[in-house]
Amino acid sequence: MSVDDIDNAGADLRDDGAAEGQQAGQQVGESRDGGRGGRGRQQRRRPRREINGWLILDKPLGMTSTEAVGAVKRFYQAAKAGHAGTLDPLASGALPIAFGEATKTVPYVVDGRKVYRFTVRWGIETDTDDAEGRPVATSDARPTPAEIEALLPEFVGEIQQVPPQYSAIKIGGERAYDLARDGEVVEIAARTVEIHRLAIVGLPDADHVEIEAECGKGTYVRSLARDFGRRLGCRGHVSALRRLMVGPFDETDLVPFDTVAAAAESEDPAAALAALLRPVEDGLSELLEVAMSSVDASRLRRGQSVLLRGRGAPVKTEAAYATSAGRLVALGSIEAGEFVPRRVFNYSTPEQGLSRR
Template identity: 45%
Template sequence: MARRKKGRDVSGWLVVDKPAGIGSTDVVNKVRWAFEAKKAGHAGTLDPDATGVLVIALGEATKIVSSITDALKAYDFTVKWGTQTTTDDASGEVLETSDARPSREAIEAALPGYVGDIMQTPPAFSAVKVDGRRAYDMAREGETPELQARALYVDELSLDDARGDAADLHLVCGKGGYVRSIARDLGQELGCLGHVTSLRRIWSGPFELDRAVTMERIEELARTEEIDQLLLPVEAGLSDLPVCHVNQIAATKIRNGNAAEVLSTEADFGDLTWAAHQGQAVALGHYRAGQFHPSRVLLT
């Protein structure tokens, strides 16, 4: 007889205000324990030293976590000029220093080159795999991983403040972006070197910081009936996508993996969308010629 998977069938989203000094996987494990959940995962990692929005998916929400992972995300970060480190942030060892400092005008003039579709080389200390190994494991062992530049979409990069040795910036980018690489590349282009000293994610897809809960609050309510009140519904993770409204008969067809007629929608042909019956998510899929075609069925 197969062993039953331990844990509760609890589904939804938890927006965590991740503190510095803890890894994203550690947060997921803590949340899974606190909710006694069968399944949990995160929608886009944060560096251990970074803070802010870390979206945790529980239960059925794990089926659509890609809708958040692929969404735009926003960051506020500070770059310190004059030093390049092994990790491109304050936790690394100093590789090189410079006495040069950029003017506000020079910084603002450089920023447009990092907006739009760009190519970005990840930091040596990153989770990118090289020949099956994590780059950060190679770097910790003294090796120099050969990382290839990757495509990245940057929606916005703006300067909030510039003050001598440091600058505060705001970034909105797509999946796979490294803020540390932005700081490194800006420092090199401006001839002054640079690394990240603080990094905070302020929103991720439809989830914003004002909806986030602290680790202290999670620990306070861990394994109590009240903890479920912290969860957002599965539908909250789909609010940035157009919805296809369907009736009960269509919902049953969709849950069986079949295409079905749509009552109403604002989706265009081929759009990624989700089907809803009486406000409840039925599946994630695509809209084509009056029908919803499911790709991930939700059992909420």
């Protein structure tokens, strides 16, 4: 496994398929009596709860995103959960996990900006562009701090970036990482990505530099490290990676995995776990909010548009959300001065939906 930074929701770049299959099997198959000579009866499943909200997990090292979601889902006994942007096992940090109705808002979080802090190890380029790969090129040269500083502006803005050989990009219907594992060298076309900011945040020694990057969807931090090394003539790869922000969620929102586990074992686990959740609408905080009356909220929940005359809303907006009495009602667009619902929300009990904090 290796450091990863792809931010497509639900896509795992190089997490071992067998390990993840085993994890999934544990989730759905652990109810069976597997003992030799047992009766083979299905044990009683724990009831699933209708939980709605966001948990902004500080994913620890050594755990895949799928494993993290599976474990947290079991802690909450949640009926439905997903995540907004994969982190590889050797990456830590922000892994937003959506429960229930919050899964409808995942695309808006995934499309938001990301902030990563990563370490580049100079002198070695690997086939995976990170510390888990096989060295494919080396160099005794080392860049000076001034040379690194002068390079970074070349990678800010819209740039063309070639994803790593070990990536989830599909080539002829197959994942690039599967082809790479089979020993095939594939040509992956460059893609346009946007880098908003690059800054040096640490220079521990001549072999390493710590960089913070703010970037858009689809950016590969591993490719940045590789390209930095090639451009500077010294080669390089990512040796550590931490995600600090995903869309509206940042470091201040992170909840350590151990905290979630401890809450699940507390005297009142339901209350302790609920206290760690964020409201569903927090995933939409970067969109326009439109307040609705209870009558208009009922119309939206029936899939009917609502005229916004006199409410100060724009005539046209591609994405917005409607609330009523502080509760999320619908996701949609504003067209010709009307709110047109695309996805509706309908939860009301404290357990099912958290009110705005």
